[in-house]
Amino acid sequence: MNINKHYLELQESYLFSTINHKVAEFQREHPDRKLIRMGIGDVTLPLAPAVVAAMQAAVAQMGCKSTFHGYGPEQGYGFLREAIAVYYQRFGVTLPADDIFVSDGAKSDLGNILDLFDADNTVLIPDPVYPVYVDTNVMAGRKIVFADANEENGFLPMPDRSVHADIIYLCSPNNPTGAAYSRGQLEAWVDYALSEDAVILFDAAYEAFICDEDLPHSIYEIEAAKRCAIEFCSFSKTAGFTGTRCGYTVVPSELVAQEIGLRKLWLRRQTTKFNGVPYIVQRGAEAVLSEAGQRQCRANIAVYQENARIIADTLRGMGIWFTGGKNSPYIWLKCPGGLDSWTFFDRLLAEAGVIGTPGSGFGKNGEGFFRLTGFGEKAATEVAMKRFQNLFA
């Protein structure tokens, strides 16, 4: 029996285990120091009351024969797909509910969508990047080329027409940098993808954090994107669903490759390898999109945005270069004093008791950069940034 040998080509990912190890060691040696975690990529606020109520009602239904729900449609219940289609209207995007696939989160679909593509495709991935984009393609044995994101381009790489690509990853607002593409920039990427007969895998997991009215929330705000892009969205950060698991993937019926409609392929993949998202969770997601749910979720997002603003204001005041912080819970800063990422991590931990994420863990272009997140507590964030300021002023 032959195993998939590409798994042996995977890099071991030591980023978070190394962070945990260093933090544990430091805490052991300095048990009295109160550490502030500013590197977490998880939400900390609970589910909205409207969501809780909807899920309680759904659980009760599941306990009663006449209202029990067994197998649901693999594509997701119509009530949720329709609510998502209505949500898209606020961006001026019209999508048929049939082009929307309910997922258990962007991570699963971003990995599984690759089933539809041959191993013989060149993948274009930004650097720095959320490691999953790279790993899922290494597992499949695909050729990967990187698009350099750096200070010069504000960590918003643009198409290089001398580079051929078949599959293009874009994440905006970005993890880890928080940078967000403008409409014009996304148009350029759509043009490039159409000219290359490439597909864009657009990760919109953080669209709900966008404040700038000019910035696009969905790649389909560029109409031609329906012919070349698959969009992955998630309730994880929008509604605190990191432990509840729900999102949605849009595969427009206009998206055709080698005369085959990708929507039909994705439907076949999901009906064969997936049995849908729990009914209870889909009712919770529907509640996220209700008026009350939106109000409550926005209030939680505003808390994270406020933390991000506190971080951004401090850095701006110190003249430290950064992206993010405005349309994203992430702030990506250039390490002061030209320090490399891990040295900066060590200093910040040892001298300020603040934990962040070294940018080098996200790729070679992350060297010399550092990620802080706004998912913590406001008071702790303020203390952390005061300590940061004292240390590096």
Added chain:
Amino acid sequence: MNINKHYLELQESYLFSTINHKVAEFQREHPDRKLIRMGIGDVTLPLAPAVVAAMQAAVAQMGCKSTFHGYGPEQGYGFLREAIAVYYQRFGVTLPADDIFVSDGAKSDLGNILDLFDADNTVLIPDPVYPVYVDTNVMAGRKIVFADANEENGFLPMPDRSVHADIIYLCSPNNPTGAAYSRGQLEAWVDYALSEDAVILFDAAYEAFICDEDLPHSIYEIEAAKRCAIEFCSFSKTAGFTGTRCGYTVVPSELVAQEIGLRKLWLRRQTTKFNGVPYIVQRGAEAVLSEAGQRQCRANIAVYQENARIIADTLRGMGIWFTGGKNSPYIWLKCPGGLDSWTFFDRLLAEAGVIGTPGSGFGKNGEGFFRLTGFGEKAATEVAMKRFQNLFA
């Protein structure tokens, strides 16, 4: 951009859409006829009270900051994996909780496990079979050979040592036939797999329906299976979780292929392409395994087993050959009068108003056979079998 051309090799699956079409047409033409659905593969009884209570408590926790759960471990919470390990003890099987992976159901993991194997592997699949085993391998471009299940071998095919296989699918108790392997028969399969350096993908989704004390519930009741088998279990039929989505996959640390531990590969796959099962659902699954949960779920299973018994008793009384019905919710009968599957379907529908599933939809060896299920209502099942008896006596 190259799509995965193997998707073009997939057979369109018309089985259930054809059934639905025929039933809809018949109901239109005969609106006064009360039809009885005896072909459903979905549960009809609601979640157990213990499960409902556990999920309500978990939803409440998720609504409160101090008890909120964000990202869980991709492998599943320890509280559930430990409860599953305890459950295995009742079969005399000892597994470390670390070898247990919580899934969102057997279907996802049965499909996704194939990521770990090269396309260059020969897959041995029984015929008749749950179509997903075939389709997931066609999608990957693997060579498939079939093991003939038929009346002669009681739809329990045994290893043919003249056939080479790298990946072997076994489902016991079986869908669609309800036939269940004995310990000795599974030992023979384990021997064969070990001699072939093959891996057995063992689908134990229906183990909770086993009544015969001699029949194995887990392939690991054969100790050597830890070196060659991955077991897929599900709460779908055990606890009515078809719309709630939870199961578990066991990848023993003893399972090594080409000197690589498969457990480690599966962990890497899941940590890269999956973000875990909802916290709420895992608390529900934990409750399934509690004393009260087990009592309540067993009571529901007993209802389905009683329906299956009614079906089996009728067929036995009529001298119709069948498998299943005792250790399974499924009954697989030889169509009376030598009718082919669809002709039998049409007659049963038109003249008895009873809907089942033509065996030919599960593979060539299903021709001339028919599946009935015990997931309906007792009263309706009794009426259906009386009509059946009158029609074919």
